[in-house]
Amino acid sequence: MLKNALAALVLGSALIGGQATAADYAIDKQGQHAFVNFKISHLGYSWLYGTFKDFDGKFSFDAANPEASKVSVTLKTASVDTNHAERDKHIRSADFLNASKHATATFESTSVKSTGEGTADVTGNLTLNGVTKPVVIAAKFIGEGKDPWGGYRAGFEGTTTLTLKDFDISMDLGPASQTVELIISVEGVRQ
Amino acid sequence: MQWRNTSARYGLVSVVLHWLVALAVFGLFALGFWMVGLSYYDPWRQSAPDLHKSIGILLFAVMLLRVLWRLLNPAPAALSNHGPLTRLASKLGHGVLYFGLFGVMISGYLISTADGRGIEVFGLFSVPATLTGIAQQEDIAGAIHEYLAWGLVIFAGLHGLAALKHHFIDRDSTLLRMFGR
Numbered sequence: 492m493l494k495n496a497l498a499a500l501v502l503g504s505a506l507i508g509g510q511a512t513a514a515d516y517a518i519d520k521q522g523q524h525a526f527v528n529f530k531i532s533h534l535g536y537s538w539l540y541g542t543f544k545d546f547d548g549k550f551s552f553d554a555a556n557p558e559a560s561k562v563s564v565t566l567k568t569a570s571v572d573t574n575h576a577e578r579d580k581h582i583r584s585a586d587f588l589n590a591s592k593h594a595t596a597t598f599e600s601t602s603v604k605s606t607g608e609g610t611a612d613v614t615g616n617l618t619l620n621g622v623t624k625p626v627v628i629a630a631k632f633i634g635e636g637k638d639p640w641g642g643y644r645a646g647f648e649g650t651t652t653l654t655l656k657d658f659d660i661s662m663d664l665g666p667a668s669q670t671v672e673l674i675i676s677v678e679g680v681r682q
Numbered sequence: 683m684q685w686r687n688t689s690a691r692y693g694l695v696s697v698v699l700h701w702l703v704a705l706a707v708f709g710l711f712a713l714g715f716w717m718v719g720l721s722y723y724d725p726w727r728q729s730a731p732d733l734h735k736s737i738g739i740l741l742f743a744v745m746l747l748r749v750l751w752r753l754l755n756p757a758p759a760a761l762s763n764h765g766p767l768t769r770l771a772s773k774l775g776h777g778v779l780y781f782g783l784f785g786v787m788i789s790g791y792l793i794s795t796a797d798g799r800g801i802e803v804f805g806l807f808s809v810p811a812t813l814t815g816i817a818q819q820e821d822i823a824g825a826i827h828e829y830l831a832w833g834l835v836i837f838a839g840l841h842g843l844a845a846l847k848h849h850f851i852d853r854d855s856t857l858l859r860m861f862g863r
Contacts, residue, residue: 569818569821574797575797575799576793576794576795576796576797576799576819576820577731577794577796577820579820580793580820583818662722663721663722664722665722
């Protein structure tokens with residue numbers, strides 16, 4: 492009942508506004524309410540967390556028709572930060588990200604499949620270290636609405652697990668560390 | 683052998699400092715070259731860089747001492763068979779070696795301290811970070827460190843060859859003087 496009312500409201504406002512059903516959002520880079528984090532096992536004993544500080548992207552989203560959503564993100568691989576300069580230098584090197592050769596990594600969605608209340612599988616092409624492979628991001632809708640400053644925002648979090656070898660990352664960190672979990676948490680400002 | 687340099691001979695302090703630095707430079711180069719290729723599970727993976735950094739910091743202290751000693755205690759006069767060109771070349775060559783040494787050590791320090799972390803010296807004391815937070819400081823310093831280190835060992839090799847040339851071809855006492863003779 493409430494959901495229908497909400498859908499009608501969203502649809503209504505879309506019609507009144509005379510715009511397409513799905514609204515376009517830009518990732519809030521200005522206020523940096525967005526994070527591209529990762530975690531990887533250290534020897535199987537603990538989690539190492541890192542982040543990419545410089546990225547940008549956009550998405551389109553309509554709560555009434557989530558499967559029409561689209562998302563694209565581009566990040567600068569050299570902006571990796573794991574709170575340890577020597578490690579960051581190593582991660583940027585040819586052992587891992589080859590940041591001087593492959594300065595950017597991109598994700599471009601190709602399809603979105605709803606998997607439940609506020610959740611969806613976002614399939615798309617990830618280009619990392621010069622290798623493009625399809626990945627599925629398990630995404631979760633966090634919330635949307637007016638912000639206190641006259642804008643309108645929507646936020647999501649998604650995770651996917653990458654096998655380092657799939658992206659030609661040559662460094663072998665041991666059996667417990669063959670994969671890395673990518674955690675993308677973004678807030679978009681409606682344009 | 684006397685401690686101080688005289689107008690004709692190097693003293694013990696200068697001789698020991700020279701050969702100590704020579705040993706450290708080639709040792710650190712070999713250690714550095716080897717350690718960057720170690721696998722993640724190699725037992726030396728953590729201790730080799732610690733050793734490299736600790737010795738590097740000590741070398742910096744030794745070099746400061748060496749420069750101070752050189753200022754307080756001038757090097758012997760050039761040999762009489764050395765013409766103006768040889769004297770100029772040797773001055774420039776030694777200048778390049780000093781510049782290279784300090785350049786390599788400072789750039790190395792700037793890699794490890796880029797995030798504000800100090801450098802532990804044999805677990806005895808820590809040298810604090812000073813210059814931090816330059817965008818990708820560790821990468822820039824790392825590239826400088828690598829190129830300068832190669833330049834330094836190549837140039838130090840030429841320096842050694844030049845000494846051998848003096849010894850075997852010119853048959854003068856340039857090399858022997860570096861042993862205090």
